[in-house]
Amino acid sequence: MTQLASVADLNASQGTNFQETDPVAIRLLELASAEVIGYCGQVFESVTGDKVGVMMEEEGIWLPQRPVQQVTELEYWWWGGYQPLVVGNYGMSPSGWLVPIFPGSWWWYPGTWFRATYDHGYTVIPDEIIGVTCNTAGRHYGNPTQTRREGIGTYSISFDAKNAGALADDDKAILDKYRRQRMSMSTPTPDLGRLDRVLSPW
Numbered sequence: 001m002t003q004l005a006s007v008a009d010l011n012a013s014q015g016t017n018f019q020e021t022d023p024v025a026i027r028l029l030e031l032a033s034a035e036v037i038g039y040c041g042q043v044f045e046s047v048t049g050d051k052v053g054v055m056m057e058e059e060g061i062w063l064p065q066r067p068v069q070q071v072t073e074l075e076y077w078w079w080g081g082y083q084p085l086v087v088g089n090y091g092m093s094p095s096g097w098l099v100p101i102f103p104g105s106w107w108w109y110p111g112t113w114f115r116a117t118y119d120h121g122y123t124v125i126p127d128e129i130i131g132v133t134c135n136t137a138g139r140h141y142g143n144p145t146q147t148r149r150e151g152i153g154t155y156s157i158s159f160d161a162k163n164a165g166a167l168a169d170d171d172k173a174i175l176d177k178y179r180r181q182r183m184s185m186s187t188p189t190p191d192l193g194r195l196d197r198v199l200s201p202w
Helices: 007-014 023-040 127-142 169-178
Strands: 047-055 068-078 081-084 090-092 097-100 113-120 149-152 155-158
Touching: 007 023, 007 127, 023 127, 023 169, 068 090, 127 169
Parallel strands: none
Antiparallel strands: 047 113, 068 081, 068 113, 090 097, 149 155
C-alpha cells in the first residue's frame, strides 16, 4: 500500500520512536495515507503513462490528477473509435486544464469524450501532505478505536468530538486545496476501450 510519509517523518512529527521496519508504524502510515488519498481524490505519488477518459465541459478538459507533468497523447471519440490530436492543437495549464489552440474545431465541443495519456503527481510529496499523514497516523495510534468518551468509576475522559475521527477538521482544511471536486455527468459513456480509469471531469 501507498505511504505518503516515512516512519522517520512519523517519529519526528509525533515524538514516537518506531524502528523504520516496525510493522505497526508502517500500517499506521498506510491507513493514514489511504484516508488522505480518499479525501482528496488524488494519488499524489508520481505516475507515468496514466490513461483516463474525460468529457469536455464548456471550453476545455480537466485532467483529474494533479499536478500534471505532461500529456503524451490526447484522442477524441468519433464514429466508434478514437482519433489522435496533434500536440500543437491544444494547450495545458499546470493545473491540468486543456484548452484548444484553435477554438471552433468541429471535434472540440462540450460533450465530446477524450482519452488522455499523461504523467502526474509529485516527485517529492509536499510537506503539508506529509504533516497531515503523520497527524492522522498519530491519532490512530493514540485513539485506535476512535472513542469519543470513556470512563472507569467516577473518572472519565472525553476526546474532541469533531476530531474523534482520524482526519481532523484542521487537517481537512489543509487538504481542501489539494482535493479534486467531482462533477456528475448524465451523458452516456461510449466504449472507451481499455483504460486505467474512466472519470468525469472535476
